[in-house]
Amino acid sequence: MNTGLASPLFDWALMRSFLAVLERGSLLAAAHALGSSQPTLGRHVAELERQLGVTLFERTGRGLVPTKSALAIADQARAMADCAASIGRTLAGQSRQIAGVVRLTASRTVATHLLPALLATLREAEHGIAVEVVSSDTISNLLRREADIAIRMVKPEQASLIARRVANVGIGTYAHKEYLRRRGIPRTVADLLQHDLIGFDHDDLIIRSFHALGLPIQRDAFGIRSDDHLVLWETLRAGLGIGFCATWLADRDPNLQRILPELAIPSLPVWLTVHREIRSSARIRVVYDFLAQAIPEALNGG
Secondary structure: OOOOOOOOOOOOOHHHHHHHHHHHOOHHHHHHHHOOOHHHHHHHHHHHHHHHOOOOEEEEOOEEEEOHHHHHHHHHHHHHHHHHHHHHHHHHHHOOOOOEEEEEEEOHHHHHHHHHHHHHHHHHHOOOEEEEEEEOOOOOOHHHOOOOEEEEOOOOOOOOEEEEEEEEEEEEEEEEHHHHHHHOOOOOHHHHHHOOEEEOOOOOHHHHHHHHOOOOOOHHHOOEEOOOHHHHHHHHHOOOOEEEEEHHHHOOOOOEEEEOOOOOEEEEEEEEEEEHHHOOOHHHHHHHHHHHHHHHHHHOOO
């Protein structure tokens, strides 16, 4: 029976922009996530509001606040995004073409210091493969195809993701040689408490390692603190104190000296992750297999 009421018509593609803004809280963050621009995302949201005939976000001094209308359609929007991603994964898994784009996500340190040399080798062998690198310390959502392959230090929990442990990253204690010349070389772990220390802001990995040796230090023992590994790296290289760094990276710098090998800091696993549905893609499989062999070789100095 025709009730005379028509369902609102809208461009389904605008939902992707709406969902990005909803989940990230601002046009700028959503634009970064989608590789778009802030004005474009703003136009998309405004157009979706016009097509639906509702207001989806309140513009406040704190950013965009979702309205009741936005929250009411959030679950359906996520379901649409999941369905679209599933279609993409199915088609990608059926692809037998080698040439094309593969999107990688890796931490900022890995993307900056490890991947470039590996990608040079890959591109020399497979020139038809273009690689997009998402440099991020957050866990990118492979389920929604924000990336095809992820290199992470944390094993994903989703059953639809296949994770392969390809290497372990050793962590050592290092300082710039000039810093050690000025302040002296600590001979025991306890001596570190008399030095300027560089460490994490929220991560307690280093603190737990000290506790295991009977030194109950706390976060305020670190004169320089950051959870950005590139910041810590450059601070260490600038000679601001004694820090804790991946051995594969620090051992390459002739100005850094490793000290106190008895301070046993747990190594970090390296997980290579791909979605189960796209693992059969010939192009993605080539890159996945290459990284599975090249990463441990590079980390072990091979």
